[in-house]
Amino acid sequence: MGYEEVRAAGMYANGNAGTLFFENFPIQGSVTTSNVSGEVTDSAAAGTAMATGVKVDNGVISQLIPGDGLDLETILELAKQLGASTGLVTTTTISHATPAAFGAHEPNRSNYAEIISDYLTGSHPNVLFGGAQYIAPNTAISADYTVVENYDELVALDTESENMVWGQFGETHLPYEFDSFGIFPHLSETTLTALKILDNDPDGFFLMVEGGRIDHAGHSNDIQRNIFETIEFSNAVRVVSNWATGRDDTLIIVTADHETGGLQIISNNGLGTFPDVTWSTTGHTGQDVPIYAWGLNADLLDGHVDNTEIYSVLNTTLYGD
Numbered sequence: 001m002g003y004e005e006v007r008a009a010g011m012y013a014n015g016n017a018g019t020l021f022f023e024n025f026p027i028q029g030s031v032t033t034s035n036v037s038g039e040v041t042d043s044a045a046a047g048t049a050m051a052t053g054v055k056v057d058n059g060v061i062s063q064l065i066p067g068d069g070l071d072l073e074t075i076l077e078l079a080k081q082l083g084a085s086t087g088l089v090t091t092t093t094i095s096h097a098t099p100a101a102f103g104a105h106e107p108n109r110s111n112y113a114e115i116i117s118d119y120l121t122g123s124h125p126n127v128l129f130g131g132a133q134y135i136a137p138n139t140a141i142s143a144d145y146t147v148v149e150n151y152d153e154l155v156a157l158d159t160e161s162e163n164m165v166w167g168q169f170g171e172t173h174l175p176y177e178f179d180s181f182g183i184f185p186h187l188s189e190t191t192l193t194a195l196k197i198l199d200n201d202p203d204g205f206f207l208m209v210e211g212g213r214i215d216h217a218g219h220s221n222d223i224q225r226n227i228f229e230t231i232e233f234s235n236a237v238r239v240v241s242n243w244a245t246g247r248d249d250t251l252i253i254v255t256a257d258h259e260t261g262g263l264q265i266i267s268n269n270g271l272g273t274f275p276d277v278t279w280s281t282t283g284h285t286g287q288d289v290p291i292y293a294w295g296l297n298a299d300l301l302d303g304h305v306d307n308t309e310i311y312s313v314l315n316t317t318l319y320g321d
């Protein structure tokens with residue numbers, strides 16, 4: 001989700017760029033995203049940089065590669081060690097690279113079954129909401145999770161008593177917002193439920209929420225689906241912000257792992273009409289991505305930062321320095 005993706009979604013949703021909800025956050029800056037070799041990153045390397053503070057090769061999930069290959073402790077794991085609850089929410093499969101970087105350790109992002117196994121036996125997040133691949137309901141139930149598989153089951157949860165919930169929504173990625181969504185919950189809805197479960201913990205929580213299909217629509221150079229995904233991601237941020245209003249102990253960070261598609265807007269066609277755009281690639285680009293921050297320590301993200309510094313700020317915030 002680069003700058004142009006954010007601008008395009010604002011034009012369609014509200015008639016003008018600069019109008020998405022999170023563009024009201026007090027701290028705004030830019031982020032370099034390159035991988036350990038200085039090349040264009042993928043979500044595994046960028047996710048690992050944000051989750052561990054260490055740059056690695058593309059495809060690597062929170063292990064020191066290049067290097068000794070040992071596991072790199074993630075911010076989610078640190079939060080858990082400190083007694084906090086943890087959650088991962090996405091619109092892709094839950095074993096996809098970005099959530100995996102926060103809760104798994106694998107030399108290859110395609111080790112989907114092993115990533116699921118890392119969640120089950122290692123990081124054990126309290127909340128896992130996304131597409132279900134390589135995980136059957138019974139496997140999660142045996143690991144003490146309550147399993148929900150659609151919107152009705154999600155909203156029927158007693159979020160005051162549930163402590164471990166695995167939302168398995170379909171067998172692959174969630175549908176695009178632009179298409180028929182069927183029985184599945186939207187990102188803003190899974191995010192709200194995640195907050196209701198995690199905020200029961202008096203020791204606080206760490207939650208990573210990904211609008212993971214913004215990237216997919218970028219790969220397809222599909223501006224309609226790209227915009228709809230970005231708007232729903234903004235809706236999810238609004239849910240988080242509403243939860244945090246009035247608190248002084250909470251940090252909200254909105255950013256991207258990289259830009260996809262080399263999107264450029266040619267003309268704004270106003271509210272409810274898609275802008276005219278061009279794309280330069282069906283892959284990722286190395287351009288800086290935006291960052292928006294609100295709350296405790298948000299000022300540390302002002303200006304220009306590297307993606308590894310996001311980890312440092314999260315770490316500082318966890319330890320209350």
Ligand SMILES: [Zn+2]
Binds near residue numbers: 043284
């Ligand atoms: Zn991608």
